[in-house]
Amino acid sequence: MDQVKYVHIDGRPVPIEGEKNLLDLIRKTGIEIPTFCYVSELSVYGACRMCMVEIEGRGLQTSCSTPPEEGLKVRTNTESVRQIRKVALELILANHERECTTCVKSTSCKLQDLSKKLGVDKVRFRSIQKPVPLDDGNPSIVRNPNKCILCGDCVRMCEEVQGIGAIDFAYRGHDVVVQPAFGKSLDDVQCVYCGQCTRVCPTGALTPKSEIDVVCKALQDPKKTVVVQIAPAVRVALGESFGYQAGELTTGQIVAALKMMGFRKVFDTCFSADLTILEEGNEFIKRLSSDLPLPMFTSCCPSWVKYVEQHHPDLIPHLSTCRSPQQMFGSMAKNVFAPELGIKKEDMVVVSIMPCTAKKFEAKRPEFVTDGAVDVDHVITTQELAQMINEHGIQFRGLKPESLDMPMGFKTGAGVIFGNTGGVMEATLRYVYEKVEKKTLENPDFHEVRGEAGIREAEVQLAGKTYKLAVIHSLANAKAIMAKIKSGEKKYHFIEFMACPAGCINGAGQPVSFDPGYRRNRTKGLYEADKMLQLHKSQDNPYLKELYAATLGEVGGVKAHHLLHTHYKARRRMKGKSMVIVDSKADDKLEVRVCVGTSCYLRGSQDLLHHLARHVADKGLQGQVQVKATFCFEKCDKGPTIKIGDKKISHCNMAQATAALDQAIEARLAGV
Template sequence: MVTLTIDGEQVTVAEGTTIMDAAKQVSIRIPSLCYLQGLIPHGACGVCVVEVEGERTITRSCVRPVQQGMKVHTNTPTLRNIREMLVELLLSNHPAECFVCERGETCELKDLASTLGVKDIRFDTKPPKFEVDDSSVSIVRNPNKCVLCGRCIRVCSGIQTVEAIDFVNRGDTLIVGPGADKGLGESNCVNCGQCIHVCPVAAITEKSCINEVWDAIDNAEKHVVVQEAPAVRVALGEELGLPPGTLVAGKMHTALRKLGFDTVFDTNFAADLTIIEEGNELVKRVKEGGTLPMITSCCPGWIKFMEEFYPDLIPNVSTCKSPQQMFGALAKTYFAGAANIDPSRIVSVSVMPCTAKKYEAQRPEMCSSGYRDVDYVLTTREIARMIREAGINFAELPDKPAESLMGAYSGAATIFGTTGGVMEAAIRSAYKIITGEELEKIDIMPVRGMSGVKIATVEIGGLKVKVAVAHGLGNARPILDEIRAGKSPYHFIEIMACPGGCVGGGGQPIGFDMAIRSLRGETLYSEDKFSTVRKSHENPSIKKIYEDYLAEPLGEKSHHLLHTKYTPQDNVSKLKNILANLKSR
């Protein structure tokens, strides 16, 4: 332990603690732009400087470890001057577009400027004129607003191990990007959108399709169908001013009808359907000696990651489409038939906590209904913007359920939105499929919570089923490497790209706080707890769709509409074909 003095107060902390972290213990929050809890500090912005008695120069508190007997000052005239000047310099290089900037009140640069009392920018303002990168279908990067804090680089490499972006060039041409004039859309980016959460400004945003959705709603010819993912109902309220973790499923359905969507369904229905298909697939693999462990396929960020970095594990991944895409395929077939609407008139919109879902909906194979299965994907933030724009007082709305045909759901479906939820839902139904009996204790506690990797053994009909759950792609790697080495002890693995699962998805309210993500997850578990139906196979609308339309799990119709295949995206695989051509010539 090390004892030091910060602003006259003695504090004892573990060796290796930074001054920044030590200061928190004496209730001092040193201002910073590039520091973010959960990421490796980088010391880029220089705003967190402090003075240490006896030292000639000021020092950056986010990267400086404490020393025994150190006397630190965090609030002196010199420091106030320096911090103010640093922020003025940043502002002189930043477009003054705050009125029309989508980050609005969540902008950390604006917040910092007002916190530090910056009143005047003493330098000529000269915002850069770089090209905006809109090559990705999910994420837009605007280098002109970038403050070069490097948080996005650190979350992409440190947490997600994707390493899609880094600093490119230097000096006044320095930007963040994939390099070689490549856009994000041509890089190995998996579209998880965690970079959006850590960006202090609006340099990284989702690619919005609000205008297209308004156009569809306003078009009387079109019948607009909407679905909402499990994790949206525990974050939309937060984005609209309610406390984090408030459950707003009923208000959400009401708001969507008020916005003008013609039919309001719920992705949770498709989550239950996924469990039936995926559960049967797992049982089939176990019984018939198929490839094990089987890995979940709901998360499009994970799927792209797998195709980029682990294409050899394609046989391990469930062939089930994600709930969003299952829903999309059924909206223009099953629903079109039931409601007697020409599918060409249906516009299928989804509301997702996710930026990768935008990518998933655009994948070439995702049109098994004969049309684009999902036309537009809105994030939680985008639908909140639409609700605000329409002047709807969200907090006062009455609770209404979604239409039951493709909107009734079980508690098992709702927990899909948090890490471990898919696993728990699958176990509840797999037990029934294998043993023919209902599972008594349906709360599978070992797979809940926010630890990076969770493992459990569940006894199902004499078979000890070993399962693992990972969230955050960096946490998934050791489990995947184990499979690669042929040493995986598991039968079934759930992987979600974002830390926390979908509750922490790239489309959720801005923030990288795991405590808030955990709170959203808790709310999903309590919605499950108070549901009358808590197992996917007991959902009456699921029974109905198999009776009326799909016939049987893994059947011919399911195969066509609900299952998919994967394409290796890594360079080696992509170029193998080209090489084969070259050799044959």
């Protein structure tokens, strides 16, 4: 039998129970160790030096990077520990833009919090940082390098959990910065706007981009009717900003607050989530009985969709064509509800309250503009809603609950659980089961698709056949599963993907939480909200039945397709210059461009490039023809792609390329 091993912490023996490092062991005893660069879900980095402890015989050590060993004698609060933490913090503060009073992160900032807790009351060192401009050209995230303390939490989140690597450290010593490649802005690189970097950033260096001002302006405009939708995950987290526990439902108070601020109608995204289920469930059944590609991928998560467009363009046909609940809501509000209210859709402003930063990007996608009017005008996060409530002086805790408006405020529990990982899958199964089995589903719970693991597999029996399902969260897990699907190692029929760990309840727009149990509590909150409703299956939503009967026609029909479905496009990961391979200074030169982006490269575009460049050289055409290696024509699914003059050729091979080039040259000669 294994003997229990002990570490002595401040003179008391503490048993080692599988802790990875001293830091976790010390925290177990109820002593808080300060950290910036230690995030339990990420790898250990050991850079911020805040977690120093004194170990007998070893001196001062970082507790995050020291494994617990039998017999270690650790002191967490000696005078040298106290001094070194304070000096380290003072040095971090010296280069930090200390504009705390006007910082969006104020009061939820770890740097501010620890400065207070450790009693750092002055900074004796001068800053050596030169101010640099903000990176805020994208719709979702504001990057303020002046507030970065180089803890690297964002870098590791983006690479380890999301598998993206949009930002990294660059340069060395006192020149070190965290930035996208080559110092570009976030909108020029492969960032998917999930915002998880903003969730772990201990300061105001990475924050969600605010749209509060435009929303407030719309509310004050007498010509506008402002309607709002509340996403499922918002109701179990907003309360945290006002002293409620994570997971506590505050839907009624949220409605009351929104009404007080002047929103004309307060609706529920869960309504359009129910709508999504009907359309998506129907699409799934159709895919099963046709030659449309399987597995079907969910398309509710805009970060996931952007990731597929950038990194797996060949699998775009697997994405459900259904718009996300946010976009379905916008389309219904402007195209169906506005006429019912007797107003022009130009006079309606649709605002979303989302747990998500990527939803801001989604709302601005050109696909979601119908007849010149955007479906969703503005997206604010849960954090921004809390801020707006404060700005309006509304005492949230004292609010009397009010009810959501009809008809788009009415939902079933299936729409509510959308905010949890596995929720979209479960809601779909509740619909598909009844549709395929043609009988009532007595117990709507599918516990087999619930859980916390980032990759979960399940099987479901429908009409005597077994279907394989998977539920994935975090994009690094998605990356792993996509590789297995491509290699043929794994086969599924339906996969739910959410970019954020644990799903939307842990989205980057949610209130910042230092409470370790917050995810579980928010998840539980949504499952309980489902339980408390009378209806649990989207197909039972009476207002949806009415909507289809009066306006949409058939589920999956022509009108439904026009208003509720969309399409996707291959998307370049990065903006960058071309590589000139054969140059020509002539003004009227013929431009030959060969894509060497990932998809085309993997399909042999490099050989095409060699071949064309050689061909130009062999024929002595250097003076007239310029050959460039370029990054991405956004035709990745049809690669390799080349462009000769204005003519784009996809699925290009050597013979086609040569023929097209010769033809273009002949045409030029003939033209002269």
